[in-house]
Amino acid sequence: MAQLKAGYLFPEIARIRNAHLEKNPDAKIISLGIGDTTEPIPKPITDGMVAAAAALGTKEGYSAKGGYGPEAGQMELRKTIAEKLYKGTPITYEDVFASDGSKCDISRMLQMFGSGRKIAVQDPSYPAYVDSSVIMGHSTGFNDAVKQYENITYMPCGAENDFFPDLSAAKSAELIFFCSPNNPTGAAATRAQLTELVNQALESGSIIIYDAAYSAFVGNPDCPKTIYEIPGAEKCAIETCSFSKYAGFTGLRLGWTVFPEALKFSDGSSVRQDWTRMMGTSFNGASTVAQGAGLACLTDAGLAAMGDMVAFYKENAAILKRTWEEMGYKVYGGTDAPYVWVSFEGRDSWEVFTEILDKTDIVTTPGAGFGPAGNGYVRCSAFGSRENINEAARRLKESFSK
Amino acid sequence: MAQLKAGYLFPEIARIRNAHLEKNPDAKIISLGIGDTTEPIPKPITDGMVAAAAALGTKEGYSAKGGYGPEAGQMELRKTIAEKLYKGTPITYEDVFASDGSKCDISRMLQMFGSGRKIAVQDPSYPAYVDSSVIMGHSTGFNDAVKQYENITYMPCGAENDFFPDLSAAKSAELIFFCSPNNPTGAAATRAQLTELVNQALESGSIIIYDAAYSAFVGNPDCPKTIYEIPGAEKCAIETCSFSKYAGFTGLRLGWTVFPEALKFSDGSSVRQDWTRMMGTSFNGASTVAQGAGLACLTDAGLAAMGDMVAFYKENAAILKRTWEEMGYKVYGGTDAPYVWVSFEGRDSWEVFTEILDKTDIVTTPGAGFGPAGNGYVRCSAFGSRENINEAARRLKESFSK
Structure with a gap:
């Protein structure tokens, strides 16, 4: 245990998010951070x-x-x-x-x-x-x-x-x-x-x-x-x-x-x-x-409902991917996965994470949190309501267009 | 893992119970073995x-x-x-x-x-x-x-x-x-x-x-x-x-x-x-x-319902304790716990366990399964319906009275 260099990534990010909220009590935070599902469980289930x-x-x-x-x-x-x-x-x-x-x-x-x-x-x-x-x-x-x-x-x-x-x-x-x-x-x-x-x-x-x-x-x-x-x-x-x-x-x-x-x-x-x-x-x-x-x-009903849910999140991923691409970023993932991996080549990913949070009240995950080769990227999770994903896209375009 | 001398106790006992059932397909097994609850969860809960x-x-x-x-x-x-x-x-x-x-x-x-x-x-x-x-x-x-x-x-x-x-x-x-x-x-x-x-x-x-x-x-x-x-x-x-x-x-x-x-x-x-x-x-x-x-x-309703449930299992324990005592055994526990600990001094507990199963179709737990000092004892769990506990008491009296 003593060898661990830092707290587990997601509780750390939750801590930073809460600190941000304390400083900016009116912030309408959108979380594209931890990959946590947001849609209710379908009725057959x-x-x-x-x-x-x-x-x-x-x-x-x-x-x-x-x-x-x-x-x-x-x-x-x-x-x-x-x-x-x-x-x-x-x-x-x-x-x-x-x-x-x-x-x-x-x-x-x-x-x-x-x-x-x-x-x-x-x-x-x-x-x-x-x-x-x-x-x-x-x-x-x-x-x-x-x-x-x-x-x-x-x-x-x-x-x-x-x-x-x-x-x-x-x-x-x-x-x-x-x-x-x-x-x-x-x-x-x-x-x-x-x-x-x-x-x-x-x-x-x-x-x-x-x-x-x-x-x-x-x-x-x-x-x-x-x-x-x-x-x-x-x-x-x-x-x-x-x-x-x-x-x-x-x-x-x-x-x-x-x-x-x-x-x-x-x-x-x-x-x-x-x-x-x-x-x-x-x-x-x-x-x-x-x-x-x-x-x-x-x-059968459960499988169909799960298929709909996955399709919904994939559409979210497509929206996020398109948003970053339209702004001129290199973007990976987001077609066979609920994660969009955005390149900020040459930049420190925790610094980018902080800048995104400060400018847009959006929580992402810094790539370096997943290992040293993740530095230079941030991860955007596609789990969210459509309304939040669209609003996130709007805010990102406002502040991060190249 | 390689150091472990035997399988985990309760799956082992489940295995023996199933083997007994295979040999005696008509056996009406009563489990006083693993401490597993049997009564439905109360309605307020x-x-x-x-x-x-x-x-x-x-x-x-x-x-x-x-x-x-x-x-x-x-x-x-x-x-x-x-x-x-x-x-x-x-x-x-x-x-x-x-x-x-x-x-x-x-x-x-x-x-x-x-x-x-x-x-x-x-x-x-x-x-x-x-x-x-x-x-x-x-x-x-x-x-x-x-x-x-x-x-x-x-x-x-x-x-x-x-x-x-x-x-x-x-x-x-x-x-x-x-x-x-x-x-x-x-x-x-x-x-x-x-x-x-x-x-x-x-x-x-x-x-x-x-x-x-x-x-x-x-x-x-x-x-x-x-x-x-x-x-x-x-x-x-x-x-x-x-x-x-x-x-x-x-x-x-x-x-x-x-x-x-x-x-x-x-x-x-x-x-x-x-x-x-x-x-x-x-x-x-x-x-x-x-x-x-x-x-x-x-x-309040949940706590009351849990109290009733605990009282029910304690009454089961009292029945089992009394049964063994009336047959002349030294018995411990069973008043502040759902377990009755019966002494078969000088005997091997796995042997006693097998004898109880063979003669009465009742599953207990051999004391040695809990450590070497448990040898010479068997554990009877008080988790069971009243009907099963009474029937277990009857069968035990029939076969194990001293």
Whole structure:
């Protein structure tokens, strides 16, 4: 813990936002900061959730789903996830573990793998990978000169390499974090790129921790929605995903992680079996009401409603992307992801973040918060009401047109 | 992970139960095994929960409580817990962190404290303390001769010491797990005993991790419901608690852990601040619907309903206790806890467990599953319908009368 250089990114940003509000009590803040959903949960899904909640008040309902559930999740939910989201892949329901979210699973995974592992991450990347690794003792300290933690391999992803890293840096890594569509850059990896990643991991004996939290936003048919579309991935990859961004479950807490049966440690023992033991010891199942809501998500009506919601946020992303482009900025992401990654080449991203907040009362996220290669960029999240997104576009144009 | 000698206790027992059912498909199994609540959640509480769920379908409700909540829990819930359950103690709402349960918090705590800590536990005790410690690298291996993990101090608690340990063994411990009312022995520590514990921790610089999951069952006015009734505890103790056994939230997942402001590491830095960072990195808040239900628990109607539920389970415990006593067994616990701890002195507890299952189709928990000093006992949980408890009593009398 003592090695961590700063507070976790998003609480830090919330602190700065609150300080700004204190100084400017009349500011009408618009948050394009943390990727937090804003639209209500669609009715077919809330109906399922309300029914799950009400059932806990009845003798029958409580005895069916009221007590301790299996740590891996309700069988019906695991089966439905496997059937609706992993059809045509080698994944079975026994590989699917429901949980209270990817962030929590990532921390538990790093705990399971034990300290001192060689870890590689995309740079920039979702800060929980590195921060959880540091807490779990996978790093030996912070190197202030390069703004990187020791013993963690940072693989730069920028405009110069089309946001896909030079994987050769990760050849000796035991664990490779890879997020696609990427948070924060919005880049979705293609089938060819993921095949390269999988092949290298198979060759080097690395385990990929594949974060697919934004896979619902993939529109490009050349970009897989799950890594298990790539042959061999079931032997080298864990995939973690979530209902948060699909269905507005950020506060409800429901995700899942896939540990394929074929994934083994170098001694041939089962990773899935260790995960089962890990979950049994440190977790007691996702909230039964959240699991009921998750099941409702995967009905035909639920899937359709989620599709509408994702389309809505994608339209927001398109508006933001267009806005920055029209102002003359280089912009990445925003087509297969809810994040728009804006280049302010040569500038310090915290400074740009502050300037945007001061001039427009809009909260973004400074790219450097995701790793040193994120400096020079800011991330704009497309989660917001249409009204707020349009108003944000107006304010940005007023103050940041080149 | 590799150091763990066996699967986590309760999934193991579920496995044995299922095997028994396969061999005896007509068996009418009664579970007095895992301490899992069986009665529906009372109406004033499900009403609150249903309202919280339904609100997520509305624009207003979603924007109030739908997105990422604070990792430490909704302010209103933290304030209400502090006000209703810690009045008259030094604890403020800022010290209270809501979560998805004590078991999960225990694992995160052991992660936060870093590996290689000197840990002391009551023996027997809730298996998550030791298992999570082993996973986190606080032990160096298992000593088969004494059935204990190395580098963990086991403090035996048995009839011979009235289930309160000789604390001198824990003088060099950095972390002391203490559970009262105790799981599995059912013993509730008195004010004098807890004062001894707190004073020693203050003197030795140990941190107590006090598990108060069963405090609602305390009837004896000489036994505190929270360790913060003891002067100085706020300087040496973390307290973890849960709605699970109060209100039937085992599947809903809502608990809390108290990190008092006055609790410092030996270098004077704040433990609460590290916990805040830990939760920010590895957790995203308890499910908002569970938090809504938790708030409903703490209204006057909710508190009254929880009181009725606890009284119901206590009556179950009294029935079980009386049953064993009438058959001539020495029985402990069961008055200030939902657990009845039955002595089978000189016998192997797994053997007794199997005999009970084979003869009566009743699942109990073998004492040895909680640590070596638990051998010679079985734990009977009082969670069950009255009908099942009475039927269990009848079957036990039929097969186990001395």
